[in-house]
Amino acid sequence: MRVVHYLNQFFGGVGGEEFASTGISSQEGAIGPGRLLQKLLGEESEVVTTVICGDNYAAENLDEITEYVVNAVKAAKADLFVAGPCFEAGRYGVAAGAVCAAVSAQLNIPVVTGMAEENPGVDLFRQEIYIIDSGANVGAMSEVLGSMAVILNKLNNDEEMGSPEEEGYIPQGIVRDAILEENAATRILNMIIAKTKGEDYKSELTQTAFEPVPAPPAVKDLTNATIAVVTDGGLVPKGNPDNMPPIAAEIWGSYDIASLDDLEEGDYEVQHRGYDNRHVLNDPDRLVPVDILRELEKAGKIGKVYKEFLSTSGLANPIANSRRLGQEMAKKLKDAGVDAVILTST
Amino acid sequence: MVGSNRVVQGKGIVYPLGDAEISKEDEKELRRSIVQDALDALTTEVEDQQ
Amino acid sequence: MELEIINHDIESMVFGDTTGLSGKELTINHDELKTHLLEDRRIQDIDIQIAVPGESCRIGVVFDIVEPRAKQTGSGSDFPGLLGPFAVAGQGSTHVLRGSAVTVIDPSAFPGITSKMLEMQGEPAAASPYGDLCHLVLSPKLLDNSRRDAVQNALRMLSVKASVYLANVSQGVESDDIDIYNLDQSDTDSRAGIPRIAYIAQIHGHQMTVEVDEPILYGSNTEGMMPMILNPNEILDGALVASYWVMRVETYFYQNHPLIKELLRRHQSKEITFAGVIVTVAASKETDRNRNCMLAANMAKSTLKADGVVLTKYGGGAPHVDMGETARLCEAMGMPTVVQVSDSSGDRKAESAMLFNYPEVDAVIYGGGGDTGWDVGPPERVIAGTPEVAKVLKNLTYIEGGALCGVTNQQGASKIRATVY
Numbered sequence: 174m175r176v177v178h179y180l181n182q183f184f185g186g187v188g189g190e191e192f193a194s195t196g197i198s199s200q201e202g203a204i205g206p207g208r209l210l211q212k213l214l215g216e217e218s219e220v221v222t223t224v225i226c227g228d229n230y231a232a233e234n235l236d237e238i239t240e241y242v243v244n245a246v247k248a249a250k251a252d253l254f255v256a257g258p259c260f261e262a263g264r265y266g267v268a269a270g271a272v273c274a275a276v277s278a279q280l281n282i283p284v285v286t287g288m289a290e291e292n293p294g295v296d297l298f299r300q301e302i303y304i305i306d307s308g309a310n311v312g313a314m315s316e317v318l319g320s321m322a323v324i325l326n327k328l329n330n331d332e333e334m335g336s337p338e339e340e341g342y343i344p345q346g347i348v349r350d351a352i353l354e355e356n357a358a359t360r361i362l363n364m365i366i367a368k369t370k371g372e373d374y375k376s377e378l379t380q381t382a383f384e385p386v387p388a389p390p391a392v393k394d395l396t397n398a399t400i401a402v403v404t405d406g407g408l409v410p411k412g413n414p415d416n417m418p419p420i421a422a423e424i425w426g427s428y429d430i431a432s433l434d435d436l437e438e439g440d441y442e443v444q445h446r447g448y449d450n451r452h453v454l455n456d457p458d459r460l461v462p463v464d465i466l467r468e469l470e471k472a473g474k475i476g477k478v479y480k481e482f483l484s485t486s487g488l489a490n491p492i493a494n495s496r497r498l499g500q501e502m503a504k505k506l507k508d509a510g511v512d513a514v515i516l517t518s519t
Numbered sequence: 520m521v522g523s524n525r526v527v528q529g530k531g532i533v534y535p536l537g538d539a540e541i542s543k544e545d546e547k548e549l550r551r552s553i554v555q556d557a558l559d560a561l562t563t564e565v566e567d568q569q
Numbered sequence: 570m571e572l573e574i575i576n577h578d579i580e581s582m583v584f585g586d587t588t589g590l591s592g593k594e595l596t597i598n599h600d601e602l603k604t605h606l607l608e609d610r611r612i613q614d615i616d617i618q619i620a621v622p623g624e625s626c627r628i629g630v631v632f633d634i635v636e637p638r639a640k641q642t643g644s645g646s647d648f649p650g651l652l653g654p655f656a657v658a659g660q661g662s663t664h665v666l667r668g669s670a671v672t673v674i675d676p677s678a679f680p681g682i683t684s685k686m687l688e689m690q691g692e693p694a695a696a697s698p699y700g701d702l703c704h705l706v707l708s709p710k711l712l713d714n715s716r717r718d719a720v721q722n723a724l725r726m727l728s729v730k731a732s733v734y735l736a737n738v739s740q741g742v743e744s745d746d747i748d749i750y751n752l753d754q755s756d757t758d759s760r761a762g763i764p765r766i767a768y769i770a771q772i773h774g775h776q777m778t779v780e781v782d783e784p785i786l787y788g789s790n791t792e793g794m795m796p797m798i799l800n801p802n803e804i805l806d807g808a809l810v811a812s813y814w815v816m817r818v819e820t821y822f823y824q825n826h827p828l829i830k831e832l833l834r835r836h837q838s839k840e841i842t843f844a845g846v847i848v849t850v851a852a853s854k855e856t857d858r859n860r861n862c863m864l865a866a867n868m869a870k871s872t873l874k875a876d877g878v879v880l881t882k883y884g885g886g887a888p889h890v891d892m893g894e895t896a897r898l899c900e901a902m903g904m905p906t907v908v909q910v911s912d913s914s915g916d917r918k919a920e921s922a923m924l925f926n927y928p929e930v931d932a933v934i935y936g937g938g939g940d941t942g943w944d945v946g947p948p949e950r951v952i953a954g955t956p957e958v959a960k961v962l963k964n965l966t967y968i969e970g971g972a973l974c975g976v977t978n979q980q981g982a983s984k985i986r987a988t989v990y
């Protein structure tokens with residue numbers, strides 16, 4: 174197997190932090206950890222090219238180095254691609270994750286990297302690639318490389334990948350069913366007894382860390398501000414012109430309220446199956462408060478009510494999809510000069 | 520709550536800005552106060568989730 | 570409070586001249602049962618069939634499944650407050666026709682993502698506890714279908730009436746197979762140092778409006794309900810039935826509540842002391858939710874003196890958030906918690922499943938079912954409420970785990986776990 178290996182300036186033997194701005198380059202053959210890696214992969218495997226890049230340079234030029242790496246992998250006619258392992262080094266982890274994801278997506282060959290769970294590269298890329306949990310201790314290098322080699326071989330041979338515990342990778346967050354001997358009641362009791370006694374237990378689901386969204390600065394002057402309303406309660410005009418589905422909507426709509434002083438019963442319907450919608454149907458202002466906002470606009474307390482309300486169905490809507498919907502809605506409103514949004518939800 | 524920095528409590532799942540069990544005038548007053556809470560939140564600087 | 574369950578195993582169910590129990594065979598006089606059920610004048614007609622394990626038979630859309638049970642005469646009230654007069658459930662003796670079930674079809678329901686079906690043959694049957702039971706399947710035609718809640722009330726009454734009618738065959742019949750349920754905690758000395766575990770159980774969610782005539786707890790519709798303490802025996806003995814709209818809960822698994830039975834079992838073996846059950850609802854209004862969560866957590870701490878708490882929810886997303894908040898408060902009061910969540914990750918990603926983000930609520934049992942399903946063909950027999958539904962059921966080529974009763978279950982019965990890879 175022909176392998177290309179990505180390393181930072183330190184593991185690539187260039188030097189320490191002082192060399193973090195070193196640009197990206199390639200060399201023939203294995204360097205540093207790459208030598209052990211090719212041994213672990215077996216006789217028929219060889220690191221044909223090692224790409225080395227300074228952590229700062231990578232962080233500041235991520236697109237450029239990603240393209241460089243993809244080209245290098247192509248040029249080497251590589252079968253496998255490895256980055257790191259990066260342990261706790263954050264810039265390195267983000268770069269390693271990015272290049273692995275790109276190589277995998279564009280060239281469709283097995284890729285793997287390794288880093289500590291807290292490494293920022295994890296949350297960014299764990300769903301797209303396998304990341305071995307290396308922990309923080311660089312002394313574990315050979316074990317970590319060993320686990321990485323196993324992953325590569327399994328991917329290469331199209332073997333079924335085991336659980337995170339079995340294979341040593343950081344959970345990708347993909348959910349699969351397992352049929353057990355014991356029922357949920359038994360598992361619940363086992364876990365509560367362990368937890369109450371202070372013993373070890375393993376939760377079947379762990380928190381996903383969500384990137385904190387920094388709070389935008391407050392609106393300085395409401396009397397000059399344009400306020401928009403967005404809802405995920407599925408309120409749409411009667412007839413549902415955009416065919417909004419009642420669950421896990423992948424679309425959103427914008428509906429004209431420019432000439433309206435309030436929303437009236439009969440003009441709207443609700444595309445959302447997760448709540449009893451009769452009260453909102455009786456008076457849609459209960460979900461999208463046009464009446465009050467118009468009052469405030471007329472009294473000069475707010476500058477303007479944006480001419481439309483935006484709506485989607487939030488029922489059972491996966492996070493990745495919701496993120497995209499939110500980003501699209503935000504862009505439209507920002508481009509239209511809206512200063513603040515009231516988002517209503519059931 | 521996850522992700523949003525300014526969160527204002529609505530009245531209920533089936534009527535976030537309303538209440539079907541009170542009179543129309545009272546309900547409008549309730550909606551005014553919830554919207555006002557929202558506007559107050561928008562004009563307040565926040566560091567963390569509130 | 571001590572409950573004696575007298576088990577009578579049922580291995581076959583047939584129609585015959587006289588309703589009665591002979592060994593492990595239950596014979597049902599079809600016309601007598603029909604006459605009895607048609608006493609409810611809302612019901613115009615009723616189709617009564619029997620479906621047994623291994624048969625090529627598909628049944629839907631299911632309203633509810635109830636185990637045939639009847640109080641030994643003089644020993645209490647059947648489904649008190651709902652069918653029988655008020656009496657505290659969970660005491661005296663109750664006859665159970667174990668291995669059988671009354672399954673009521675909802676004539677107004679159409680198969681969809683939350684609809685409930687039964688399959689009596691093949692892999693799907695093997696995956697559900699209901700595949701092992703003999704079912705008396707009731708498919709009624711209502712005189713007036715204009716009000717949904719009135720239809721559902723008729724279905725609810727049908728389910729419990731039929732359950733009692735069947736179980737009455739075993740009045741006075743002795744059995745060697747007796748279970749005693751007794752949450753005796755008086756042996757305090759021998760229980761020193763054993764963790765006290767309380768169970769906070771949601772029994773309804775008010776994101777859908779509560780119907781006036783929707784009996785749930787001792788016949789009450791739980792409108793305005795605040796948390797309350799029940800003896801677990803009450804739940805096992807007819808105080809509680811499923812609501813009209815719910816996924817993954819059947820009355821059968823209140824009567825056979827897996828989590829309560831497990832808590833009682835470990836109580837007997839002194840691995841834990843079962844501190845008690847608090848039943849609560851997932852409220853619709855924010856103020857009610859905050860009040861209920863606070864009260865439930867506090868009751869577990871102050872009244873039940875729990876060291877740890879297990880929680881289950883009733884329904885989908887909003888009740889899930891409710892449960893998370895209650896668990897958070899329990900943790901804040903020093904009681905570790907375990908919550909059971911359902912697989913609501915529509916995109917099969919764990920990030921979409923959690924819905925709440927409290928670091929201290931970190932012990933989660935993750936019920937699966939989202940990617941379990943089976944390829945199926947047309948069954949020989951379909952029991953459905955209307956010809957249209959029968960056609961849809963007959964032509965199914967794939968059944969999702971979540972669409973089959975008993976496969977994904979919020980009462981602790983499920984054997985499918987969602988594993989995060």
